[in-house]
Amino acid sequence: MKFLEEYEKIRTFFKGVVSEPTDRKFDLSVLGEIAKAISYTSEHQLLLKLIMSELSKIIEYDLCAALFFESDTVNIIFKPLNLQALNYKHVIRKSLVESASLLTGEDIQEKEIKEILIPFDENNCGTVQKGCEELRSFFNVPFSMYGRIVGMINLASCKNNAFSEGDVKGIYTIINQTSNAIGRLQKAVTAEKTRMESMVKSIPEGVIMLDQKDEVVVFNPQARMMLGFGLNISVTSKVLNEKLRLFGLDKMFKESHREMRSIVREINIVQKNKSVVFRSSISPVKDIEGKIIGIVAILRDITREKEMDRMKTEFISIVSHELRTPLTTMKEFTAIIADEIPGKLTEGQREYVNIIQGNIDRLARLIGNLLNISKIESGTTELKKELVDVVKIVESVVLTLRPGINEKKINLRIVPYSPQIAIYADSDSVFQIFTNLINNAIKFTPDSGEIIVKMVDKHKEVEFIVKDTGIGIASESIDKVFDRFQQFGRTTGSGEKGTGLGLAITKELIKEHQGKIWVKSELEEGTKFYFLLPKYDPKSLLKSLLKECICSGEDKASGQLTKVSLVKMSLVDPERLRQELSGGLLDSALRGMEDVLRDSLRSSEEGDTVINVSMGSVVVLADCDKQGMLKVKKRLNSALDSYLVRRKLSDKIEFYFDCLTYPDDVQSAEDMISKVDIS
Amino acid sequence: MSKKRILVVEDEQELIKAVQIRLKYSGYEVLSACNGREGLEVARKEKPDLILLDMMMPEMDGLTMLSRLKNSSDIKHIPVIMLTAKAQSDDIAQASKLGAFDYVVKPFTSQILLEKIRKAIS
Numbered sequence: 001m002k003f004l005e006e007y008e009k010i011r012t013f014f015k016g017v018v019s020e021p022t023d024r025k026f027d028l029s030v031l032g033e034i035a036k037a038i039s040y041t042s043e044h045q046l047l048l049k050l051i052m053s054e055l056s057k058i059i060e061y062d063l064c065a066a067l068f069f070e071s072d073t074v075n076i077i078f079k080p081l082n083l084q085a086l087n088y089k090h091v092i093r094k095s096l097v098e099s100a101s102l103l104t105g106e107d108i109q110e111k112e113i114k115e116i117l118i119p120f121d122e123n124n125c126g127t128v129q130k131g132c133e134e135l136r137s138f139f140n141v142p143f144s145m146y147g148r149i150v151g152m153i154n155l156a157s158c159k160n161n162a163f164s165e166g167d168v169k170g171i172y173t174i175i176n177q178t179s180n181a182i183g184r185l186q187k188a189v190t191a192e193k194t195r196m197e198s199m200v201k202s203i204p205e206g207v208i209m210l211d212q213k214d215e216v217v218v219f220n221p222q223a224r225m226m227l228g229f230g231l232n233i234s235v236t237s238k239v240l241n242e243k244l245r246l247f248g249l250d251k252m253f254k255e256s257h258r259e260m261r262s263i264v265r266e267i268n269i270v271q272k273n274k275s276v277v278f279r280s281s282i283s284p285v286k287d288i289e290g291k292i293i294g295i296v297a298i299l300r301d302i303t304r305e306k307e308m309d310r311m312k313t314e315f316i317s318i319v320s321h322e323l324r325t326p327l328t329t330m331k332e333f334t335a336i337i338a339d340e341i342p343g344k345l346t347e348g349q350r351e352y353v354n355i356i357q358g359n360i361d362r363l364a365r366l367i368g369n370l371l372n373i374s375k376i377e378s379g380t381t382e383l384k385k386e387l388v389d390v391v392k393i394v395e396s397v398v399l400t401l402r403p404g405i406n407e408k409k410i411n412l413r414i415v416p417y418s419p420q421i422a423i424y425a426d427s428d429s430v431f432q433i434f435t436n437l438i439n440n441a442i443k444f445t446p447d448s449g450e451i452i453v454k455m456v457d458k459h460k461e462v463e464f465i466v467k468d469t470g471i472g473i474a475s476e477s478i479d480k481v482f483d484r485f486q487q488f489g490r491t492t493g494s495g496e497k498g499t500g501l502g503l504a505i506t507k508e509l510i511k512e513h514q515g516k517i518w519v520k521s522e523l524e525e526g527t528k529f530y531f532l533l534p535k536y537d538p539k540s541l542l543k544s545l546l547k548e549c550i551c552s553g554e555d556k557a558s559g560q561l562t563k564v565s566l567v568k569m570s571l572v573d574p575e576r577l578r579q580e581l582s583g584g585l586l587d588s589a590l591r592g593m594e595d596v597l598r599d600s601l602r603s604s605e606e607g608d609t610v611i612n613v614s615m616g617s618v619v620v621l622a623d624c625d626k627q628g629m630l631k632v633k634k635r636l637n638s639a640l641d642s643y644l645v646r647r648k649l650s651d652k653i654e655f656y657f658d659c660l661t662y663p664d665d666v667q668s669a670e671d672m673i674s675k676v677d678i679s
Numbered sequence: 680m681s682k683k684r685i686l687v688v689e690d691e692q693e694l695i696k697a698v699q700i701r702l703k704y705s706g707y708e709v710l711s712a713c714n715g716r717e718g719l720e721v722a723r724k725e726k727p728d729l730i731l732l733d734m735m736m737p738e739m740d741g742l743t744m745l746s747r748l749k750n751s752s753d754i755k756h757i758p759v760i761m762l763t764a765k766a767q768s769d770d771i772a773q774a775s776k777l778g779a780f781d782y783v784v785k786p787f788t789s790q791i792l793l794e795k796i797r798k799a800i801s
Contacts, residue, residue, distance in 0.1 A: 329694045329697055333693075
């Protein structure tokens with residue numbers, strides 16, 4: 001806004017100049033040009049050059065020169081309008097330097113003087129003077145900013161009495177008002193900059209801004225401290241960029257720039273032997289037209305938050321264990337009383353002991369769930385993702401919940417789209433997800449109600465729907481069903497009481513599987529929980545695994561290419577096997593071979609995975625070069641051999657291996673997959 | 680046939696008492712120790728038919744006692760059932776690697792405990 005105000009002031013002033021009769025020469029277009037220029041630059045040199053060339057349109061001169069101070073140097077710009085005029089450069093220079101010295105009281109001669117020559121255009125050099133033998137007229141006009149002389153302009157001509165008093169006065173006014181305008185603009189810009197700087201300085205986050213050439217634009221004290229620079233050390237762009245590289249921030253900068261979006265990530269760094277965690281948000285900086293002109297990074301030290309989080313999780317876990325011990329004693333003694341070991345119970349005593357037992361069990365479940373959720377949150381749950389048949393899992397869940405289902409005479413149906421549905425998941429988690437959802441449905445469904453567990457094929461995922469004809473959830477509560485300790489409605493019947501954590505755990509578990517869960521409900525009509533879990537698709541699984549291996553390897557700053565090997569085990573002549581062996585035997589042999597492969601992998605190091613494909617298995621060996629792979633292959637070979645001997649199948653089943661190593665044999669993850677025949 | 684003898688190694692005295700009542704009622708003879716060091720001594724002296732062993736105990740914890748027991752030729756044959764407050768933890772995997780027969784998660788029900796005991800000394 002400041003700039004607009006200034007611009008307006010300048011315009012008004014120039015209008016004033018034009019209206020004076022003595023200055024009629026200074027037509028509006030010239031002044032307009034200058035005013036326009038001031039609105040986008042506050043650099044003296046640029047403006048002077050502009051004024052000098054604009055002046056040539058309204059005043060006849062042969063040479064125009066302008067001296068101005070710029071920090072410690074003295075600059076003189078020359079604008080000749082013809083070749084001969086250049087001969088007088090030194091005369092004008094001498095005159096300008098002497099006058100300026102006189103006016104400022106400084107010996108300018110002593111200073112470094114830089115000459116800037118504006119070359120003239122021979123085809124368009126305005127008023128060409130013929131026979132310019134000597135300078136007949138010239139004048140100097142000083143210009144000042146805040147009362148201090150900052151420069152001097154000179155106009156020279158070969159003609160006698162070339163300049164009128166009006167010319168001198170006009171130029172004096174223009175040049176000085178321009179200077180004042182520049183001064184005010186510079187002040188406004190500086191004020192704006194200071195305000196921004198003090199704001200950036202006072203926020204607790206570290207701020208770093210780089211321009212397109214990786215030059216530092218903003219680098220506040222907090223960022224300095226965070227990156228381990230002292231406050232008094234001057235940090236060059238080069239040093240800062242090296243530091244950013246060290247912390248892996250440079251990659252995020254590039255990613256943010258490339259994808260034109262903000263990136264938020266946590267980075268761990270070790271500083272002065274202390275481990276520090278930053279949350280860094282990196283965003284591209286765009287100009288008005290949307291062009292990226294730089295990148296800004298906001299760093300927040302979340303070490304303490306992280307630590308608090310960890311402590312909270314640890315606390316919950318310790319407390320839960322400590323709670324379990326006395327609970328065990330209580331439970332056992334109550335059971336002893338209930339079993340009438342010490343003596344017969346009266347009717348009333350039996351009822352009360354039952355109530356105590358019910359509540360002990362409820363407390364036990366609550367502790368179990370608290371432990372579960374703290375484990376999921378702390379990221380210490382290890383999901384053993386593998387190929388699982390989700391129909392089978394749901395059936396076993398229903399089997400364990402059967403007593404409750406029968407008691408309420410609920411009609412429960414499982415509606416899969418295929419008798420076997422393979423998903424890639426941790427079977428314990430899937431079991432828990434379905435247990436929680438179906439258990440809820442049973443609890444909230446009145447006697448003789450209906451529960452349907454439906455599975456829908458959604459291309460790359462399976463959609464599960466657990467639908468009940470229960471009491472439903474009020475619309476104002478529906479957003480909170482996945483929150484902790486939120487319990488809605490009363491359970492019907494006598495079943496066990498909830499802990500308020502079941503759905504929170506369910507949601508976390510589904511999230512851990514890259515799935516999502518949502519709910520639709522109608523009061524008195526029933527509730528439908530929907531969730532998605534990734535389907536088991538060997539090809540896309542292999543693709544994502546390989547990509548993960550290859551990319552995570554490239555992230556390592558070592559610059560060394562990561563190696564990934566792949567071993568595919570296939571059965572010889574599968575068609576014949578299918579005919580000779582019963583389906584069950586062949587399948588169980590294949591599953592057995594798969595287990596053998598899994599067990600004999602190098603101490604099951606992270607990233608090594610077995611994926612089963614039709615009539616074989618693919619083993620992905622992360623971070624494993626050709627030599628390592630050959631060793632593993634040998635081991636797998638002998639393990640499979642002895643397995644087949646053990647199962648007395650060695651004369652029937654034969655197998656072979658195909659092997660590939662990235663980057664030795666293939667260029668990319670896609671390349672690798674296309675070379676392995678997966679059907 | 681003489682009664683089978685079970686050694687309960689657990690630092691919670693009251694829990695020992697509860698387990699003792701239950702096991703005696705089910706026809707077992709019960710010995711007890713309150714930490715791993717004492718548990719090893721009793722095991723060596725009495726050669727029980729089964730050991731119920733708590734994981735977390737002062738002085739010597741369950742896993743240490745288990746590994747010492749399995750390294751002593753005179754008592755390594757005794758089946759051990761671990762009692763633990765941590766379900767699905769690394770400790771359980773560790774215990775089974777060291778040769779524990781089975782485990783029971785606290786708080787347990789008497790039926791499950793008795794069933795596992797029967798399996799271990801049948």
